[in-house]
Amino acid sequence: MTHIVKPQFRHPRLATNSQGLTRRDYEGVISTLCAGCGHDSVTAAIVEACFELELPAHRVAKMSGIGCSSKTTNYFLNYSHGFNSVHGRMPSVATGANLANRELTYLGVSGDGDTASIGIGQFVHAVRRRVNMLYICENNGTYGLTKGQFSATNDRASKNRKGLDTPFDSIDLCNMAIELGAGFVARSFSGDKAQLVPLIKAGIRYKGFALIDVISPCVTFNNHTTSTKSYEYVRDHNHMIGRLDLVETSAEIEADYAPGTSADVTLHDGSQMRFTKLDESYDPTNRETILPALERYRQRGEVATGLLYLDKREADLHELIGTPDQPLNEIDERALVPGSGPLAAINAAHR
Amino acid sequence: MKPTNTSDPTYFHKVVDCQWACPAHTPVPEYIRLIAHGRYTEAFLINWESNVFPGILGRTCDRPCEPACRRGRVEEKPVAICRLKRVAADNRGVVDHLIPRKGPGNGKRVALIGAGPASLTVARDLLPLGYDCVLIERDRKAGGLMRKNIPSFRLPVAVLDEETDRILDMGATPRFGEEITSMKALLDEGFDAIFVGTGAPRGKDLNVPGRKEASDNVHIGTDFLSAVSFRHIEEIGKRVVVIGGGNTAMDCCRTALRLGADSVTVTVRSPRADMKASPWEIEDAEREGIPILDNHAPKEFRLEGGKLVAVVFEKMRAEYDDTGKRRLVPTGEPDVVIPCDDVLMAVGQENSFPWIERDIGIDFDVREAPVVGKVDFQSTRPGVFFGGDAAWGPENIIWAVAHGHQAAISIDLYCQGQDLMQRPAPTTTLISQKMGIHEWSYDNDPTNSRRLNVPHADPALALRDLSMEVELGFDPGQALLESRRCLNCDIQTVFSTNLCIECDGCVDICPVDCITFTPNAEEAELRQMLRVPAQNTDQDLYVSDTLPTARVMVKDEDVCLHCGLCAERCPTGAWDMQKFLYNEAHASTARLPEQEKKHVA
The missing domain is CATH 3.50.50.60 (FAD/NAD(P)-binding domain)
Incomplete structure (x- = not known):
């Protein structure tokens, strides 16, 4: 970690967005992670995405659990709400917060330990319930804070730093989320911001549960030559199935793709998502074919990245259980205390 | 773009904007750091070596370094470099024993006409080599325009005397109070070389x-x-x-x-x-x-x-x-x-040479200005050199000093029978400043403090007294604050392509968005492709070799804070902070044996 505070000086010609903010206004405090940590790149990608989405930072809630990844919510969006929860319990805290105030943008940041081990029971239910949030799992296949044990997402093919194998199969969070009803599932790589930033933007805009599983190398414990989550391995085996761009309704889509390979999807808020296929055989909107396709990539040792699955229906928890339209803190007294008439009717229904 | 050739000393020299802009190429950040540490004597000597008159220039310099200062582009105002120079001169310890004396005579006599900054610089550079430097001056005292045209409320006579005497005391031969009326007559005196440093007095x-x-x-x-x-x-x-x-x-x-x-x-x-x-x-x-x-x-x-x-x-x-x-x-x-x-x-003002005969091989152009070589400062008559305002009209003291250094090199080469165009190269060093994990030999945490105003004497008194200095100079506390504003531009960000794993750590941390990893392109296009387009074309782009992802690292030098965070965030040491020390060649140091050089420097 760095001993000095990040200097306040910024480039005099740094661009501002419609909020009058520069990219640097979406930063947090300086990171204390190891130099070269992939998580810092994910942080930078979140900063970039929020800047480009022109989000008002005070309308964002950052949720996290425990781990190197969960520390990073302190490193971006200094002016947002934040909740650093108990290990693995971020999904239920996020669910509660979301139910209480549906108008904030929920951004959960977790890691492979926090999500796939201690918190897996929480994770699967948040997916099932389609909590309207973007859930980013910074996945490095190792327990960095406890000095490099295998995590549950570590591949069978991957050895640890001392050359030991893992006896267990890995958990694939994306496959699991697709099966459990997540609406937006993507995998990306911390070393590829050109892919990651648009995915984060689309994931934030998506209504429902959005998961981005970001392979984010741990430079200290899992960046060696026999690791499948190292910078070099992911670069060599990255199979991009498509490119995604998000454009606001007002903006023109720049059509520089080969015709017939791209499809536009309009999200609930009117923003346009353009998906460009790089792999002709893969259709991210067809649930029937994607799981076998993902299995084929896995067997070939390829890391499939990009938008893996999109459910265009965009239904979230509030719709599923029919909650009020406004946040709880905006419901007035008359609605909360309907009087003795309605109370009598409720009581009568239970007799 | 092709990968940047950092082994060319000009590349990193240009990054040190102040030093690049200084005609005498004074290593500014190096002496500013010494001032911050209270090491005024060493700071003074660095100045004395480069610009000969630290006390005088610390008050009167035209300061081309300040408009060039990177701080002026990052924040509002440049570092008060000139005032800091004065702090070194005002607070230094005894230096007499550190000043070289005239070397053992080498049998060569050089006439220096006009005892202004240009001639004094030539004398300073040639005396240690054993030249007999004869300073011929119309007035009774040395200094030239520094004495005659700069009022003493800006430059106290004591400071002027001290700095001119320092050179005279090295062992120059003064012929003061003597006006040269004929170049021909002077040539007949049989000098091995003549330097005309008569300024632009008219x-x-x-x-x-x-x-x-x-x-x-x-x-x-x-x-x-x-x-x-x-x-x-x-x-x-x-x-x-x-x-x-x-x-x-x-x-x-x-x-x-x-x-x-x-x-x-x-x-x-x-x-x-x-x-x-x-x-x-x-x-x-x-x-x-x-x-x-x-x-x-x-x-x-x-x-x-x-x-x-x-x-x-x-x-x-x-x-x-x-x-x-x-x-x-x-x-x-x-x-x-x-x-x-x-x-x-x-x-x-203009220079005028009614005393130089037009039939002795010294050519003048249509505007009656002498024809002088831009590199060797030699006139059309071999062995006769011009410098300072006498060469190309009015400039200022620091240019006269720079001319003096170059003319001294030429005179030395000429007297030794060597080719005047084979100039001695500058000496440069590039050394890592890493002291430990995230520890550097320099203060890499840029301060936010604004430029300090220098205190002034009470106007009620100063406006009545011709010799009362108006500017009082910084005290050591103010000097510390101001010197900390220096961004240490000589501590270079050095990139090693073969070590980079393209983790983006440097890109993400850079406070001023200097660094971009991008496909390569021609310079004009590449400048537009950066995180913040590089509009200041006076500032170079630092381009790496091609990386494994077929991209290149491009760093726009323009507003780099030299805070070293890129190097702190780099897991492989592909970035390192290295001090680039550039010393312009001078006659006195270029030809002395190693041991003597150290003494002079």
Whole structure:
């Protein structure tokens, strides 16, 4: 970690967005992670995405659990709400917060330990319930804070730093989320911001549960030559199935793709998502074919990245259980205390 | 773009904007760090080696380093480099034992005409090599324009004497009070080389109606200033008009005030923005209550009863043609009449050589200026060299010093029978400053503090006393604050392509978005592709070799804070902070044996 505070000086010609903010206004405090940590790149990608989405930072809630990844919510969006929860319990805290105030943008940041081990029971239910949030799992296949044990997402093919194998199969969070009803599932790589930033933007805009599983190398414990989550391995085996761009309704889509390979999807808020296929055989909107396709990539040792699955229906928890339209803190007294008439009717229904 | 060739010393030298802009290439950040540490003597010696007159220049330099300073692009104002130099000179310890003496005589005699900054620099560089340096000066004391044209409220005589004596005491042979009237005669004295450093002493005149008739009360600015400095003039009329917008005009008006004038007015032909005077000198004059009227072109000196009573001015305005060339045209407004008793004219200076015969092989061009080599400073007659204002007209002290250094190299090469165009190379070192994990040998945490104003003497006293210095200089506490504003631009960000794993750590942490990893392109296109487009084309792009992802690392040097965070965030040490020390070659150091060099440096 760095001993000095990040200097306040910024480039005099740094661009501002419609909020009058520069990219640097979406930063947090300086990171204390190891130099070269992939998580810092994910942080930078979140900063970039929020800047480009022109989000008002005070309308964002950052949720996290425990781990190197969960520390990073302190490193971006200094002016947002934040909740650093108990290990693995971020999904239920996020669910509660979301139910209480549906108008904030929920951004959960977790890691492979926090999500796939201690918190897996929480994770699967948040997916099932389609909590309207973007859930980013910074996945490095190792327990960095406890000095490099295998995590549950570590591949069978991957050895640890001392050359030991893992006896267990890995958990694939994306496959699991697709099966459990997540609406937006993507995998990306911390070393590829050109892919990651648009995915984060689309994931934030998506209504429902959005998961981005970001392979984010741990430079200290899992960046060696026999690791499948190292910078070099992911670069060599990255199979991009498509490119995604998000454009606001007002903006023109720049059509520089080969015709017939791209499809536009309009999200609930009117923003346009353009998906460009790089792999002709893969259709991210067809649930029937994607799981076998993902299995084929896995067997070939390829890391499939990009938008893996999109459910265009965009239904979230509030719709599923029919909650009020406004946040709880905006419901007035008359609605909360309907009087003795309605109370009598409720009581009568239970007799 | 091709990968940047950092083994070319110019690349990293250009990053050190102040040093690059300094004609004498003084290693500015190096001495500023020493000042921050209170090591004033060492800071002084670095200056003395590069620019010869730290105390004088710390007060009067034209400071080309300051507009170049990176701090001025990152924040609002540059580091007060010039004032910091003065701190080193004011607070240094004893240096006499550290100054080299004249070396064992090498049998060569060199005549240096005019004992101003250029000639003194030549003497300083040649004396340690054993040359007999004969300084021939019309006046009784050394200093040239520094003594005659800079008033003592800006440059105390004691400081001037000390710094000129330091060179004379090395072992120069003075021939003061002797005016050269014939170059031919001097050549007959059999010197091995002659250096002409006579400056640009002739003030220009204005040919307007009434000039001749009013000549008792119309004075040439530079003549006036030297007459004041030698106490030939001790008073002036109550109402004074100064004509001209350069630094001499600023010195004239402030001097007139101190000689007892009640009202002093400066008039300039051109718009204020085009005035030649340094902004801080204009500021100083205005602070003393002197109005500066721009767009006033003198039209007539008005006399009554044979005596000057006023100057008549025509109001002007600037017009620019398609090529951007300026033309001053009358506005047609009524003329402005400023009543006055005396006029000081500071409308420019020129060099003049009535004493150089035109048939001795020293060629002059159509404008009567000597033909001088831009690199070797030699005239068309081998063995005769020019430097300072004498070479190409008025510049300033720091340019004269830079000329002196180069002329000394030429004279040395000439006297040793070597090729004048085979110039000695600068010496450079590039050394990592890493002391431990995230620990550097320099203070890498940039301060937010703003430029400090230098304290001034009480105007009630200063405006009555010609020799009372107006600027008081920083005290050590202020010097520490100001020196910490230096961004250490000589601590270079050095990138090793083969170590980079492209983790983006440096890109993400850089506070000023200097670094981009991108596909390569031609420079103009590449400049647009960066995180913040690189619009300042004066500043180079640092481009790496091609990386494994077929991209290149591009760093825009423009506003880099040299905070070292890129190197702190780099997991593989692909970035390192390395100090680039550039020392311009001087005659005295280029040819001395290693041991002696150390002593001189």
